[in-house]
Amino acid sequence: EPEVTQTPSHQVTQMGQEVILRCVPISNHLYFYWYRQILGQKVEFLVSFYNNEISEKSEIFDDQFSVERPDGSNFTLKIRSTKLEDSAMYFCASSRDRGEQYFGPGTRLTVT
Amino acid sequence: QKEVEQNSGPLSVPEGAIASLNCTYSDRGSQSFFWYRQYSGKSPELIMSIYSNGDKEDGRFTAQLNKASQYVSLLIRDSQPSDSATYLCAPLPGRGSTLGRLYFGRGTQLTVWP
DSSP, X not given: OOOOEEEOSEEEEOTTOOEEEEEEOOTTOOEEEEEEEOTTSOXXXXXXXXXXXXXXXXXXXXXXXXXXXXXXXXEEEEESSOOGGGOEEEEEEEESSSSOOEEXXXXXXXXX | OOOEEEOOOOEEEETTSOEEEEEEESOTTOOEEXXXXXXXXXXXXXXXXXXXXXXXXXXXXXXXXXXXXXXXXXEESSOOGGGOEEEXXXXXXXXXXXXXXXXXXXXXXXXXXX
């Protein structure tokens, strides 16, 4: 069964450093998303992406964040200058249409 | 702000019992509703989707939707210890959202004891 994959599973970085989180969505899906979950809190939407552009972003997704689909399979989230409060699980999700979203296993980001 | 409220839990049921999980949502325009299961330290896993008023059954799971009351529920029959997880309700807004932003509730933690 096809699934969303994410790398790395765990990333440790120092405050102020740039990180890139990578995702490979399910191959026939057209809509891609990033969510995050701070420990003990709700899953929060960051951004949605369709047809090679951002379709919606939340108030969390400020200028420090960017997304890219550099080729036909990868979907990346870049955080330009990490802060302590960026420490969270980051989930990539994809969907075939504006419906059921399937989540990857997540990347645990720890900012020290 | 679109709100999603779930019964706070934790909910504890014996093996073989029915577990009932509830969710209310604020956005009247929501048309699609999803239930996700999240084991500790893992990602959300889609277990049910429901789009129309009424009941939808899939194996031991039944989702119930009442749009007029802005209420959606999940029943788990014959609960098993492996069902112990946090269950997340996620409506999909119908307006003001272009493509698929899900709003999650805080989740209800379910424990099924043998």
